[in-house]
Amino acid sequence: MxxxxxxxxxxxxxxxxxxxxxxxxxxxxxxxxxxxxxxxxxxxxxxxxxxxxxxxxxxxxxxxxxxxxxxxxxxxxxxxxxxxxxxxxxxxxxxxxxxxxxxxxxxxxxxxxxxxxxxxxxxxxxxxxxxxxxxxxxxxxxxxxxxxxxxxxxxxxxxxxxxxxxxxxxxxxxxxxxxxxxxxxxxxxxxxxxxxxxxxxxxxxxxxxxxxxxxxxxxxxxEALLGWLNCTARLSGRAFDGNDWLTRLVETFQRRLRGLDIEIAHLKMTLTPAEHDRDLCVVNAVSADAPPVSPFRLQDVIDAGELIINLRAEGDPEVLRREAVGALTAQAANAGLALTVEHIEHFRPGRPVPTHRVVMA
The missing domain is CATH 3.40.50.300 (P-loop containing nucleotide triphosphate hydrolases)
Known part of the structure; x- marks a missing residue:
């Protein structure tokens, strides 16, 4: 592990x-x-x-x-x-x-x-x-x-x-x-x-x-103090620079959460072109004030793709959902893109109850 x-x-x-x-x-x-x-x-x-x-x-x-x-x-x-x-x-x-x-x-x-x-x-x-x-x-x-x-x-x-x-x-x-x-x-x-x-x-x-x-x-x-948000969405419309768009989205998330004094544990997003599942952009941030990092970048502009957002932060999950939807909707509109949110979950982790716990003296 x-x-x-x-x-x-x-x-x-x-x-x-x-x-x-x-x-x-x-x-x-x-x-x-x-x-x-x-x-x-x-x-x-x-x-x-x-x-x-x-x-x-x-x-x-x-x-x-x-x-x-x-x-x-x-x-x-x-x-x-x-x-x-x-x-x-x-x-x-x-x-x-x-x-x-x-x-x-x-x-x-x-x-x-x-x-x-x-x-x-x-x-x-x-x-x-x-x-x-x-x-x-x-x-x-x-x-x-x-x-x-x-x-x-x-x-x-x-x-x-x-x-x-x-x-x-x-x-x-x-x-x-x-x-x-x-x-x-x-x-x-x-x-x-x-x-x-x-x-x-x-x-x-x-x-x-x-x-x-x-x-x-x-x-x-x-664990329960950490809000969890997972979101999957589809983007389509005109051709756009997915690398720049995703970085700006992460920065928007950070700015909104900083304004609410919510610290990010990890924010990671991927953007995968509709026709190329081996090409993708990844952008992540490990704090509300840390510069976004993009270890993987798209090779070309795209006109459609799947977006995955994983956000873990010390804050109310409902607030995280509200800010995520707000940031995502605004960012898509600014780029002239059609947005379809296919899946979104927001919650606090439940109490850990291990299946096994081996005791060593």
């Missing part, structure tokens, strides 16, 4: 790991996970040519049977040598509820790699009180802290977004806070530092240690 908080860059890192393995002739199966359907990550990974299964309606811990069934479907389709799985970014206690049960049930046939937890350095510096900036409330930060605490491997991702001095401060803080975790520094975007991390997790196995000391009431409260 490749875990970490919302916006840590898990999907891009998992894609790079998949590409690394595929280049060596290793068959790979990917499993994505979300509290709801309509996941931008699945669209991105599928467009990259990988076989993907999507688990919706809860995290792997609460949908453990769905996880194993997804692995069985992938086995039927492509017989993977390696499964790569990305849990929901607001979940924790995953070693006890996913890694250990997998080892007990399937340990004779598969090995489970150490649990990697990725983090965004800018967010981590703010969360750990090392820099000023927008933060979440204490209960959300409780979940973030527990994610760091249970990591076998801590991976500082996006090192291209923080200079050496800031990374040194963060590195020191993480080693003090999580002394047993192995630490790597990478950029999934540029490829820097990936090889040592890949080599370590592919050559190592998950080891048993005492369970995470976690208060499930605080955990549930922290």
């Amino acid at each position: 490749v875990g970490g908080f919302l916006g840590a860059g898990k999907t891009t890192a998992m894609l790079r790991l998949g590409e690394h393995l595929a280049a060596q002739g290793v068959r790979v199966g990917l499993v994505t996970n979300d509290q709801s359907s309509g996941l931008a990550d699945t669209t991105l990974l599928s467009a990259s040519g990988f076989p993907v299964e999507e688990i919706t309606g809860g995290c792997f811990c609460c949908r453990f049977t769905s996880l194993t069934e997804a692995a069985e479907r992938l086995t039927t389709r492509v017989t993977p040598d390696v499964f790569l799985a990305e849990p929901v970014g607001s979940c924790t206690d995953l070693k006890a509820t996913v890694s250990y049960p997998l080892r007990r049930m399937y340990g004779d046939n598969f090995s489970v790699a150490p649990f990697s937890v990725l983090l965004d350095p800018v967010r981590a510096l703010r969360v750990l009180g090392l820099e000023e900036g927008r933060r979440f409330s204490d209960k959300v930060l409780y979940v973030y802290g527990k994610q760091l605490e249970e990591a076998d491997v801590l991976v500082i991702n996006k090192i291209d977004t923080a200079g050496p001095a800031r990374l040194a401060v963060l590195r020191t803080a993480l080693r003090e806070r999580c002394p047993s975790a192995v630490l790597f520094e990478i950029s999934a975007k540029t490829g820097a530092g990936l090889e040592p991390w890949f080599a370590y997790i592919l050559a190592s196995e998950d080891e048993s240690r005492a369970n995470l000391d976690i208060d499930y009431d605080k955990y549930a409260d922290g």
Whole structure:
């Protein structure tokens, strides 16, 4: 599993790991996970040519049977040598509820790699009180802290977004806070530092240690403070620059949510041309004040396409829906495009109730 908080860059890192393995002739199966359907990550990974299964309606811990069934479907389709799985970014206690049960049930046939937890350095510096900036409330930060605490491997991702001095401060803080975790520094975007991390997790196995000391009431409260919105829409009309249009839409979302003092955990959008499912634009933002990033861009102008919006923010889901519909409607009208919203969900995650929880002394 490749875990970490919302916006840590898990999907891009998992894609790079998949590409690394595929280049060596290793068959790979990917499993994505979300509290709801309509996941931008699945669209991105599928467009990259990988076989993907999507688990919706809860995290792997609460949908453990769905996880194993997804692995069985992938086995039927492509017989993977390696499964790569990305849990929901607001979940924790995953070693006890996913890694250990997998080892007990399937340990004779598969090995489970150490649990990697990725983090965004800018967010981590703010969360750990090392820099000023927008933060979440204490209960959300409780979940973030527990994610760091249970990591076998801590991976500082996006090192291209923080200079050496800031990374040194963060590195020191993480080693003090999580002394047993192995630490790597990478950029999934540029490829820097990936090889040592890949080599370590592919050559190592998950080891048993005492369970995470976690208060499930605080955990549930922290998750429930995060509003969730998934939206799928169709755009059509005149030819337009999808890359520019999508970036402007993300910026509009950010501006509207900043005005309401709502902090974004992760905002990710994909735009796929109607006739080319392997071409797409991806734009995401990991804070209400962070510059949008577009790791994948369309090759040409388009005149129709499918838009997927995944927004996770600390705010009322109804407010998120209102602002999303308002921003989307205005942006489509400004570009002279016809808009059809096909699916929209907005909610707070329910209390985590794991299918299994293996206790280790």
